[in-house]
Amino acid sequence: MLGAERNRQLRRRILERGSIRVSEEAKLFGVSDETIRRAIKLFAAEGVADPVFGGAVLRASSAAPGLPPVGERHRMQERAKDAIGAAAARLVESGQTIIIDAGTTTLAAARHLRQHRGLTIITNSIPVAQLSAEIAESVTYVIGGKLVPGSLSMIGPQAERDLAKISADWAFIGAAAISVDSGFTSADPYEAEVKRAMIRVARRTVVVADHTKFGARRFASFARADDIDCLVTTSGCPEEVPPWLEAAGVTLLLCDPLPEEISA
Secondary structure, three states, rough: OOHHHHHHHHHHHHHHEEEHHHHHHHHHOOOOOHHHHHHHHHHHHHHOOOOOOOOEOOOOOOOOOOOOOOHHHOOOHHHHHHHHHHHHOOOOOOEEEEEEOOHHHHHHHHHHHHHHOOEEEEEEHHHHHHHOOOOOEEEEEEEEEEEEEOOEEEEEEHHHHHOOOOEEEEEEEOOOOOOOEEEEOOOOOOHHHOOOHHHHOEEEEEEEEOOOHEEEOOOOEEEOHOOOEEEEEEEOOOHHHHHHHHHOOOOEEEEEOOOHOOOO
């Protein structure tokens, strides 16, 4: 494989997964670790990723060239995210207060909340707020902070202060990666702080993430298993995950997307 094509594929893997590990990519592409490290230096110079020990993580700044816009990222594993969002929305009752994190899977949950009435929605996501505005007899609050154009989300101290003033029945939280060792992690420490703040003020926390997020680690941890109440994901999670969650008292909801030809 030519170097340019390999780098193109590596760049896409960072954009889709949020991080890469040198040893894994070297084995996958059949090249030396040093070849992967050179590619990571190139991505850092382009503003796409930041080198970390053993690999690289996607740069949080939306100024990174090649970062997919919200619409494109939503199309990645769209049917799986839709199934997860539908399952999460079924946990909610009309009249409740829900905090909804930024992200494409939480956006799917917001879409399915339109079956309810009289909700109070608190979010740091502009796309989620736009969908929530369509929920009958409901009120939507957008917390403040610094806007991240790539995700159209609010982060920073102002977002955390706004969240500290409220309480909610549910928090729907996205995760960049999940592992038994590291718990639930995000590629960006500022996003992780906002997620922690959401968890603190919610009576019940639901993490929504498809099975491809398992086994990886990202830069910033935002929750352990015993910090959450429910994980909604697709079939295919590693065999060590169910007992890990059970030991922490976490409910595991597995759902599978409809076949493409009959998917809504």
